[in-house]
Amino acid sequence: xxxxxxxxxxxxxxxxxxxxxxxxxxxxxxxxxxxxxxxxxxxxxxxxxxxxxxxxxxxxxxxxxxxxxxxxxxxxxxxxxxxxxxxxxxxxxxxxxxxxxxxxxxxxxxxxxxxxxxxxxxxxxxxxxxxxxxxxxxxxxxxxxxxxxxxxxxxxxxxxxxxxxxxxxxxxxxxxxxxxxxxxxxxxxxxxxxxxxxxxxxxxxxxxxxxxxxxxxxxxxxxxxxxxxxxxxxxxxxxxxxxxxxxxxxxxxxxxxxxxxxxxxxxxxxxxxxxxxxxxxxxxxx
Numbered sequence: 001x002x003x004x005x006x007x008x009x010x011x012x013x014x015x016x017x018x019x020x021x022x023x024x025x026x027x028x029x030x031x032x033x034x035x036x037x038x039x040x041x042x043x044x045x046x047x048x049x050x051x052x053x054x055x056x057x058x059x060x061x062x063x064x065x066x067x068x069x070x071x072x073x074x075x076x077x078x079x080x081x082x083x084x085x086x087x088x089x090x091x092x093x094x095x096x097x098x099x100x101x102x103x104x105x106x107x108x109x110x111x112x113x114x115x116x117x118x119x120x121x122x123x124x125x126x127x128x129x130x131x132x133x134x135x136x137x138x139x140x141x142x143x144x145x146x147x148x149x150x151x152x153x154x155x156x157x158x159x160x161x162x163x164x165x166x167x168x169x170x171x172x173x174x175x176x177x178x179x180x181x182x183x184x185x186x187x188x189x190x191x192x193x194x195x196x197x198x199x200x201x202x203x204x205x206x207x208x209x210x211x212x213x214x215x216x217x218x219x220x221x222x223x224x225x226x227x228x229x230x231x232x233x234x235x236x237x238x239x240x241x242x243x244x245x246x247x248x249x250x251x252x253x254x255x256x257x258x259x260x261x262x263x264x265x266x267x268x269x270x271x272x273x274x275x276x277x278x279x280x281x282x283x284x285x286x
Contacts, residue, residue, distance in 0.1 A: 002067055044202035045219045046183065046195060047273040054277045056210045057283040061247035068246045072239075076100065080119045083232055085254040089115055114152040118234065122149035126240045126249075135240045137203060137216055139196055142225070142237050149236065150229030152217065160196070160225045162189030170224040172268050174263040180268040182224030192225055199223075209245040213238040214280050215249065218273035221264070235280070242284060250284045 162185030170182020
C-alpha cells in the first residue's frame with residue numbers, strides 16, 4: 001500500500017526554520033526568536049507549544065499502514081471503553097465488548113449504549129478511510145466523524161458551531177470549576193471555518209505526521225469547533241493522520257483522566273498545548 005500523504009501537494013512540503021530535522025530532534029531557530037515562533041503558532045493555530053518537550057518517538061508504529069490498522073482494530077473495545085469512560089459512561093470493558101458483539105447489556109441507560117455504538121461507528125469509519133487511502137486532514141472528514149460519534153449528544157452534529165440554526169456555545173468547564181469560552185464563531189460560523197483553514201494551511205508545511213496529528217488535536221480541542229464531542233472527534237481525526245502514515249492511534253486511558261484534566265486546564269487557560277501534546281504522544285501506542 002502506498003504511503004498516505006497529507007492533503008494535496010504534500011510532496012511539496014517546505015521546512016520552516018526550527019522544525020524537526022530528525023527523529024525526536026529539532027534544529028535551533030536560526031533567525032526567529034522563540035517568542036516570535038510562538039506568536040506565529042498562535043496566529044496560525046490558536047495555540048502554542050514547545051516540540052522540544054514532546055517525545056515524538058514515544059508514538060508507536062513501524063511506518064506500516066496495514067500493521068497499524070491491524071493493531072487499531074484489535075484495540076477497539078479498549079479504546080472505545082476509554083473514550084466513553086472519560087466522558088462519564090458507566091459501561092465496564094466486558095460490557096462494551098458484549099455490546100460490540102451485538103448483545104444488549106441490561107440495566108444500562110440507553111444514552112450510554114448509544115454513545116458506545118456511535119464511537120464504534122466513528123472508529124470503523126477512520127479505519128475504512130485509512131484502508132482505502134481516503135483519509136486526509138480536512139473539515140469534511142472532521143464533520144463526518146463528528147456526525148457519527150456525537151449524533152446523540154451534540155446540538156447539530158456534523159456542523160461547526162454557528163453553521164446551523166443554533167448560535168453561541170463553546171464554553172468549557174475546567175476541573176476546578178472555572179469556565180473558559182471557546183473561540184468566537186463569527187457570522188454563520190465563518191470565524192471557526194477560517195480558523196480551521198489557517199490550521200490546515202500551517203499543517204501543510206509540517207513534514208512530520210506525528211507533529212501534525214498532535215497539533216491538530218490540540219488546536220481543534222482549544223477552538224471547540226463543535227457544541228460537544230470535541231475531544232473525541234479531535235483525537236480520532238488525529239489518529240487517522242497517524243494511522244495513514246503507519247503510526248499507532250491515540251487513546252488516553254481512563255486511568256490517566258487526571259493528567260488529561262490538568263493538561264486541558266493549562267490549554268484553555270494559557271493556550272499552551274505542550275502538556276497536552278506530551279500526553280497525547282505518550283498515549284499513541286500499539
